[in-house]
Amino acid sequence: LTDFTGKPTDALRNAGALASDLIRPTVRLGVTGLARAGKTVFITSIVHNLLHGGRLPFFDPMAQGRIVRVYLEPQPDDDVPRFAYEDHLAAMTGADRDWPESTRHISELRLTIEYEPEAFWRRQLGPARLHIDIVDYPGEWLLDLALLDMSYETWSRLALEMAERPERAQAAAPFRRFLREVDPSGAQEEAQAREGAQLFTDYLRASRDAALGLVATPGRFLLPGQFEGTPAVTFCPLPPPEGQKPGRGTLWAMMDRRFESYKSAVVRPFFRDHFARLDRQIVLVDVLSALANGAQAMAEVERALARILECFNPGAKSWLELVLGRRIDRVLFAATKADHVHSESHDRLEAILRHMVRAASGRAEGAGADVDAVALAAVRATREAEVRQGGEPLPTVVGCPRAGEQVGGESFDGTREAAIFPGDLPADPAAALAPDFTLTDASGGEFAFVRFRPPKLQRGALGELPPLPHIRLDRALNFLIGDRIA
Numbered sequence: 001l002t003d004f005t006g007k008p009t010d011a012l013r014n015a016g017a018l019a020s021d022l023i024r025p026t027v028r029l030g031v032t033g034l035a036r037a038g039k040t041v042f043i044t045s046i047v048h049n050l051l052h053g054g055r056l057p058f059f060d061p062m063a064q065g066r067i068v069r070v071y072l073e074p075q076p077d078d079d080v081p082r083f084a085y086e087d088h089l090a091a092m093t094g095a096d097r098d099w100p101e102s103t104r105h106i107s108e109l110r111l112t113i114e115y116e117p118e119a120f121w122r123r124q125l126g127p128a129r130l131h132i133d134i135v136d137y138p139g140e141w142l143l144d145l146a147l148l149d150m151s152y153e154t155w156s157r158l159a160l161e162m163a164e165r166p167e168r169a170q171a172a173a174p175f176r177r178f179l180r181e182v183d184p185s186g187a188q189e190e191a192q193a194r195e196g197a198q199l200f201t202d203y204l205r206a207s208r209d210a211a212l213g214l215v216a217t218p219g220r221f222l223l224p225g226q227f228e229g230t231p232a233v234t235f236c237p238l239p240p241p242e243g244q245k246p247g248r249g250t251l252w253a254m255m256d257r258r259f260e261s262y263k264s265a266v267v268r269p270f271f272r273d274h275f276a277r278l279d280r281q282i283v284l285v286d287v288l289s290a291l292a293n294g295a296q297a298m299a300e301v302e303r304a305l306a307r308i309l310e311c312f313n314p315g316a317k318s319w320l321e322l323v324l325g326r327r328i329d330r331v332l333f334a335a336t337k338a339d340h341v342h343s344e345s346h347d348r349l350e351a352i353l354r355h356m357v358r359a360a361s362g363r364a365e366g367a368g369a370d371v372d373a374v375a376l377a378a379v380r381a382t383r384e385a386e387v388r389q390g391g392e393p394l395p396t397v398v399g400c401p402r403a404g405e406q407v408g409g410e411s412f413d414g415t416r417e418a419a420i421f422p423g424d425l426p427a428d429p430a431a432a433l434a435p436d437f438t439l440t441d442a443s444g445g446e447f448a449f450v451r452f453r454p455p456k457l458q459r460g461a462l463g464e465l466p467p468l469p470h471i472r473l474d475r476a477l478n479f480l481i482g483d484r485i486a
């Protein structure tokens with residue numbers, strides 16, 4: 001059961017994983033989402049809350065008092081960086097409290113939960129143990145699955161069509177200038193490949209920053225991780241030449257080869273070695289920022305979510321279907337940063353997200369996975385207050401905007417609080433996706449998403465931190481792992 005390189009085949013590897021699970025029950029929990037969705041903050045907060053007995057009334061095993069002990073252990077995979085939990089926690093809770101550095105590559109952390117089993121006969125054997133291996137990775141990497149079925153020519157055509165759209169004209173201008181000057185049939189030149197890759201990456205970044213290019217591939221161009229500077233990420237789309245394809249030694253052939261390397265050396269190993277081993281998945285989505293950025297941004301997020309969900313039900317003909325060892329049987333979509341809106345809006349936020357994934361989640365459910373949606377704040381940075389405006393009560397949130405944030409024309413330095421009314425989320429979730437929908441602030445102007453500092457926590461007598469405050473984190477945990485602590 002080894003392939004010709006002497007490595008164990010996928011079947012053997014999966015059988016091995018299942019066998020070791022019988023001895024030591026393990027849940028591999030994937031945490032993903034597009035850049036800045038809130039993955040790092042989410043993992044730091046669930047770990048801190050579980051380790052320090054946080055308030056988790058809707059996490060059944062905790063509510064039932066069956067959790068005996070929770071601790072960190074060395075992770076099982078030596079070739080994956082460890083999630084820097086301690087550093088991230090220190091960043092959020094230190095004297096200069098600020099948000100931690102975001103996810104840039106894959107990382108992992110093992111948490112072990114010791115608990116009293118529910119069944120009487122199992123309790124006689126003493127506490128049971130469950131390992132939770134949390135795997136953090138950029139959602140952008142999931143978008144690459146679609147590339148596996150494409151040739152360089154097809155991908156080039158699609159990527160160039162996208163770059164020609166009017167709303168991207170500005171972001172794509174330097175790259176398109178480069179395209180006008182190169183000859184795909186000319187001799188291959190490393191300098192040209194590098195320049196093209198750089199300009200193409202700049203274009204992807206600029207359109208992402210304008211909240212337009214979220215569904216851009218290759219997913220690693222913005223977060224190359226260990227592949228930075230390698231030929232596998234040094235290519236760009238070129239206009240397909242008419243007639244016969246340019247032969248060896250041409251720029252076209254060089255780019256084509258690198259595109260194939262990207263698929264075989266970067267994309268496939270990720271899906272085979274990491275994605276295919278997950279049991280449960282949470283997909284974090286920054287719905288509020290997208291709402292504040294307008295209808296195009298919402299449509300783009302919706303598209304990205306549909307693409308991400310395709311990975312959970314790739315279809316019988318897909319290569320991924322063949323390597324999927326175990327099945328992801330639960331997928332939770334979470335609208336993050338819910339502390340930016342008043343609790344009156346939390347259910348509406350949840351409904352909007354549910355609406356955004358409705359079509360795609362039907363497909364995942366067809367593949368046997370349970371899909372749900374929740375609105376949460378991994379770390380609650382605000383409190384609620386009612387402010388009167390013109391005699392009307394306005395449900396606002398109060399927090400400390402980060403230095404440099406602007407609220408209603410006023411500039412903040414990170415030391416003062418502000419009360420913010422982020423506008424009413426629509427009761428009908430479909431309205432939030434309508435092309436003319438805009439979120440308005442208290443004065444009827446366009447709502448701008450403010451970044452707050454993490455909350456200031458009152459340490460105990462011995463300097464110990466209280467568990468990080470959150471919103472609905474316990475519901476998320478219950479859906480993701482509650483049934484496995486039985």
Ligand code: GDP
Pocket residue numbers: 033034035036037038039040041042099100101102103336337338339340376377378379380381451452
């Ligand atoms: P990642 O790129 O998915 O790892 O995203 P991060 O976890 O680094 O979060 C990105 C940013 O979102 C942070 O720097 C915070 O500004 C903000 N953020 C994330 N989670 C929360 C939350 O629960 N509450 C608030 N108020 N802000 C959050």
